[in-house]
Amino acid sequence: AKEGGRGQALAFAEEMEREVRERRELEADLREAFESDGLTIEFQPIVEARSGRVVSSEVLVRWQHPTRGEVVPDVFIPIAEHAGLILPMGMWVLKKACKVAAQWPDLETVAVNLSAVQFMDPNLVETVSDVLMETGFPGERLVLEITESVFLKDIGSASEKLDGLRDMGIKIALDDFGTGYSSLLYLRNYNFDKIKIDKSFVDEIGEQSEGLAIIAAIIALAHNLGLEVTAEGVERQFQVDALRTLGCDTLQGYYFGRPDPNPMLIGEIRNEDWN
Ligand code: C2E
Ligand code: CA
Ligand code: CA
Numbered sequence: 317a318k319e320g321g322r323g324q325a326l327a328f329a330e331e332m333e334r335e336v337r338e339r340r341e342l343e344a345d346l347r348e349a350f351e352s353d354g355l356t357i358e359f360q361p362i363v364e365a366r367s368g369r370v371v372s373s374e375v376l377v378r379w380q381h382p383t384r385g386e387v388v389p390d391v392f393i394p395i396a397e398h399a400g401l402i403l404p405m406g407m408w409v410l411k412k413a414c415k416v417a418a419q420w421p422d423l424e425t426v427a428v429n430l431s432a433v434q435f436m437d438p439n440l441v442e443t444v445s446d447v448l449m450e451t452g453f454p455g456e457r458l459v460l461e462i463t464e465s466v467f468l469k470d471i472g473s474a475s476e477k478l479d480g481l482r483d484m485g486i487k488i489a490l491d492d493f494g495t496g497y498s499s500l501l502y503l504r505n506y507n508f509d510k511i512k513i514d515k516s517f518v519d520e521i522g523e524q525s526e527g528l529a530i531i532a533a534i535i536a537l538a539h540n541l542g543l544e545v546t547a548e549g550v551e552r553q554f555q556v557d558a559l560r561t562l563g564c565d566t567l568q569g570y571y572f573g574r575p576d577p578n579p580m581l582i583g584e585i586r587n588e589d590w591n
């Protein structure tokens with residue numbers, strides 16, 4: 317048993333070493349990709365539940381690795397944070413998004429994600445302001461999506477930052493709502509404009525009535541606080557029907573459209589039989 321234990325420990329150490337090496341490699345490749353314009357962005361439509369009209373679009377960053385194929389943001393965003401790349405990368409995404417959206421007046425707003433590390437940047441408000449100036453994009457048309465993790469890492473200045481951004485007309489969305497530990501507490505303590513109900517709740521619609529009860533309660537709560545509600549990860553017609561009935565404001569998910577490099581395709585979404 318002793319020998320086996322030692323063998324296992326060795327295998328474990330080798331596995332660790334392999335993971336560290338792979339991570340370091342990915343980090344170098346990501347730096348190279350970012351510096352040589354190898355990253356792209358895609359747009360996913362956000363639809364007004366009442367009318368079926370596309371009112372907004374979420375920007376999602378993409379990385380096509382030369383040998384590994386597509387690496388998903390859930391993998392490379394943490395790497396970018398670790399490598400100190402997230403700030404320039406995040407601003408690149410924001411600038412690009414503003415430039416594209418500026419030429420696309422039918423779209424009311426464009427939504428850009430901010431990771432906790434980006435939100436912690438003491439220069440965040442100033443940098444975002446610079447991007448708006450440079451691109452001529454109005455703050456009123458920008459939504460910044462943040463998650464609760466922001467408040468775990470940055471207790472002191474979070475409120476000030478939110479206010480600084482909102483002073484520019486920017487709207488703040490609390491992303492992945494309901495997945496953290498204290499979602500309700502954050503709604504009470506900070507100023508948001510909207511919440512995005514996490515896909516895991518939308519997935520529950522139709523499976524159990526509890527699933528619907530929770531979404532109904534979240535929507536009612538948000539509306540009582542004067543917040544707009546977006547449901548994420550909407551894939552099925554019965555989810556659309558239920559969310560419309562509950563008065564959810566906007567809907568996003570594969571049902572309406574997958575993220576796409578060409579934002580103009582979004583204007584072509586048709587919703588016959590909507591009413
Ligand atoms: P998120 O902000 O919650 O984005 C929604 C994710 O759900 C996206 O995955 C989107 O492609 C996916 N999605 C949308 N509709 C559906 C649906 O109907 N079904 C399913 N199964 N998935 C759907 P993606 O693009 O892989 O992004 C994952 C996460 O990476 C994002 O989660 C966000 O946290 C982060 N991320 C993406 N782009 C950026 C960025 O530019 N900056 C930062 N900081 N984070 C980003
Ligand atoms: Ca998001
Ligand atoms: Ca989300």
Ligand code: CA
Binds near residue numbers: 492
């Ligand atoms: Ca997410």
